[in-house]
Amino acid sequence: MPEAASSLPAPGTDALPKTYDPAGTEARWQAAWEQAGAFHPDPNAPGEPFSVVIPPPNVTGSLHMGHAFNTALIDTVVRFQRLQGKNVLCLPGTDHASIAVQTILEKQLKAEGTSKNHLGRDAFFERAWAWKAESGGTIVGQLRRLGYSVDWRRERFTLDPGLNKAVVEAFVKLHEQGLIYRGEYLVNWCPASGSAVSDLEVEMKEVDGSLWYLRYPLTPVEGDSIDHLVVATTRPETMLGDTAVAVNPADPRYAHLVGRSIELPLVGRRIPIVADEHVDPAFGTGCVKVTPAHDPNDFAIGQRHGLPQITVMAKDGTMNEAAGRFGGLDRFEARQAVVAAMEAEGLLLKVEPHRHSVPYSDRGKVPVEPLLSTQWFVRAEPLAARCRTALDHPAGPEPRFVPERWSKVYRDWLTDIRDWCISRQLWWGHRIPAWFVVSETGGVITEATPYVVARNEAEALAQAEAQFGAASRSAGRELVIEQDPDILDTWFSSGLWPFSTLGWPDPEAADLATWYPTSVLVTGFDIIFFWVARMTMLAGALLPEAGAPFGDVYIHGLVRDENNRKMSKSAGNGIDPLLLIERYGADALRFALVREVAGAGQDIRLDYDRKCAELYGSYRLGEAAKLLYEFAWNDLCDQYIEWAKPRLFGDDGVSRTAARRVLGHSLEALLVMLHPLMPHLSEDLWHAVTGAEATEFLALQRWPQPEPAWLDPSHESAFQFGIDAVRAIRNLRALSGVKPSEKLPIGIHTPTTARQDFVIANQEKITRLVGASDLHWEAEPTAGQQLGIVDSDAQVGLTVPQQSLDALKERLQKDLAKVEKEIAGLQGRLANPNFAGKAPPEVVAECQANLAEAQAQAELLRGRLGELG
RNA sequence: GGGCGAUUAGCUCAGAGGUAGAGCACUACCUUGACACGGUAGGAGUCACUGGUUCGAUUCCAGUAUCGCCCA
Secondary structure, eight states: OOGGGOOOOOTTOOOSOSSOOHHHHHHHHHHHHHHHTTTOOOTTSSSOEEEEEOOOOBSSSOOOHHHHHHHHHHHHHHHHHHHTTOEEEEEOEEBOOHHHHHHHHHHHHHHTTOOHHHHOHHHHHHHHHHHIIIIIHHHHHHHHHTTOOOOGGGOEETTSHHHHHHHHHHHHHHHHTTOEEEEEEEEEEETTTTEEEOGGGEEEEEEEEEEEEEEEEBOOOTTOSOOEEEEEESOGGGGGGOOEEEEOTTOTTTGGGTTOEEEOTTTOOEEEEEEOTTOOTTSTTSEEEEOTTTOHHHHHHHHHHTOOOOOOBOTTSBBOGGGGGGTTSBHHHHHHHHHHHHHHTTOEEEEEEEEEEEEEETTTOSBOEEEEEEEEEEOHHHHHHHHHHHHTOTTSOSSEEESTTHHHHHHHHHTTOOOEEOEESOSSSOBOOEEEOGGGGTTSOOTTOOEEEOSSHHHHHHHHIIIIIHHHHHTTOOOOOEEOOOEEOHHHHHTTHHHHTTTTTOTTOHHHHHHOSEEEEEEEGGGIIIIIIHHHHHHHHHSGGGOSSEEEEEEEOOOOOTTSOSOGGGSSSSOOHHHHHHHHOHHHHHHHHHHTOOOOSOOOOOOHHHHHHHHHHTTOHHHHHHHHHHIIIIIIIIIIIHHHHHHHTSSOHHHHHHHHHHHHHHHHHHHHHHTTTSHHHHHHHHHHHHOOOTTOOGGGSOOOOOOGGGOOHHHHHHHHHHHHHHHHHHHHHHHHTOOTTOOEEEEEEOSOHHHHHHHHHTHHHHHHHHTEEEEEEESSOOTTOEEEEEETTEEEEEOOOGGGHHHHHHHHHHHHHHHHHHHHHHHHHHHOHHHHHHSOHHHHHHHHHHHHHHHHHHHHHHHHHHHHO
16 A cells, blocks of 8 residues: 555635546546556566456447346456456457357348348358447447456457367367267257257247047957057157157066057057056056157157157248148148048047147247257267266365355266267358368268368368269269358357457467466356366366366356346346446446345454455455445444544644545555456546646556554444444434434443543544533533443533423333343353363353343443433 | 255344344435435344254254245
């Protein structure tokens, strides 16, 4: 703390405007910080590196409360670390959000009467970039408006050329390691976006549906007692692709039928009856239809029994030619049509209402279709295994979750993980760096077309030439390669964010050397799987030496909107943060958001700056905010300034200067500590208080150090006595109905000399604080005054109107009852031999002291009551 | 079905093995020299329930109930 700077402007000078103008002040300091490059760190600068990459917001839409909350938390952490003297990098950026953006653009095109196919891939991409420039610009502007202390020069976008290089490199490396493969599997198909999506992008929803009971005729055999089975299904339209009926092997009702066959209605296919453990005998009739190409469970049954997979649905959600006469119908129309056809043939036994889970596409908001499709996958288990091992690292878990319990959520997800489908049949995104040697399969891409994975087309061609060139030429074919039209899941590029933004895969990248792994990742629990786990998995494979891509993962809650009110304070839900910023300023919004954060863990009583540093450092930001608020308001303003006023406005020059110094010093320390939470206001006030040059910034100052020499316990207890005495007098006055403006003779009575000395030394202040006409102090109370009890060692007295005596008496009785209850409790405890014998001696001693104090107070109270009659 | 979290003042939530706090709301009084989007003072809680550990449990443990979230 620079000593020279600690002084206040002389009273009466208009150093600050009367009302605070958040918009103007905040804009001014944001411009000043940016112009000075205050948050542009140098990787070669001294200081312990500290780095954060922000969760890149999507380039769709506008800043919402969740962004504001996340930003407030991150910026508080990085500003605090900067004040600690660390070499802090906070790196911003945005996410290209394939599906979301493409959906928006396609809707726009549709409104214009055109389509992406009509436009063509290149023109569509151009349009998407234009959208990104505008929409991405909007959200970046809004992040700036919050006062984010990031390095805007290093701003990145998940689809920028540098990141594309990283994505290609990552894909190639993972493919080389055998961690990426291509194959035909049952994937989640979203008919709305016309693309495969990953398991994470599917949300199970409970819906009210029906359970249809269908008669499936048995292939007749001589001597049959029954001629059909009944299967129950929630998706009758898929029966067109049935390739078996399954029963539980232990089900006595059907055991004898296993091995027989069914004549599949409407289709006429003969399908077997198989026995499979998976079938629940208690569900429906205990017989289930098996459609391997349209249901994950049936797919598994099909695998176990070697059943054919018949796909009866096209990728747009309509039935295909394999559906026979139902071909061309939408899947939901087909459902009705199949049911009607079955009914017409007398094969519909009954329909029951049935509530069940249906997979919905997160983005598309329509049911996803399990569909057989050839896609690219990341082999998840080896990556997940590495992450699980890192959690058991001998030096502590990597990464370390705060709060710790999220570690379990993370670990559980990484256990029994399924492979990650990373290809998307979309345009807006990173094109998959694989080239098909289409000349091998007649110029078209099929399941069997060989491919090469390469960093660019030239490399791909060279590889293809090496592998297929000779054979191709000898067969008289020209070698032709064609890049995979598909793109990668957005989360594949987001998953590289902590290192791709720092320069990976460039081995010389200085930022990467200094700031990787990053220090802390701050994000919401909703994207632990989507993002946090993908980053740790990919980092484990691509930068295995560096450990986890971030030291800590600070998981915060969500700002609740709509139904789950959380913003009840400001009434209506889903509040636009920009409106709040407009009205109250970014600082106010940030402070309010951070104050709401819950902290967890132990609390230690230390002086404010030490304690505050601890809270910031352990990410208990909400507690830090509350503590500072209390200090600023209750201690500094309510108490210190009030008591210092006579000195500040008094004639004693030395005393006045001292008071101003102390106040200035306290204020400055407060401003530093407040800065992470309210950067603009603190910066502004700091300049006003210290008169610092416009080129100097509070943002770049140092955290205040506690000064042990300034601690004075006797002074502190005397001051506390003063505060308590004033409160006791005010209390007595309020109770007696004495107007605050009415000046009265007031007495403070204490036999303790140190306290008397304090009262004498502060006579003028106390007189003013309690509105006394005459303040006197002596060991014994003045006759005729009513007394209020400060503690067993001090009373205050004043003359009160006769009619308030009853109120006083009531109060005394109440106080007495409370004290007596306390005495009873303490006596009971002390009388218990177990307590005296087993409790720690200091607890017993404290208990005895409390009892003595309570008894003395009770004595005083009884005396007072006796005098009142 | 499995897991996690919550249950404390009218509301939103802190808290901690030694007998409970804040903000808002409420009541009374007050425009006093930083502040009326303010001040001073006050009322308000069986800390969900049942057991256990302990000298002592609202706090730790187990179970129950209700609510919420995640995974299947």
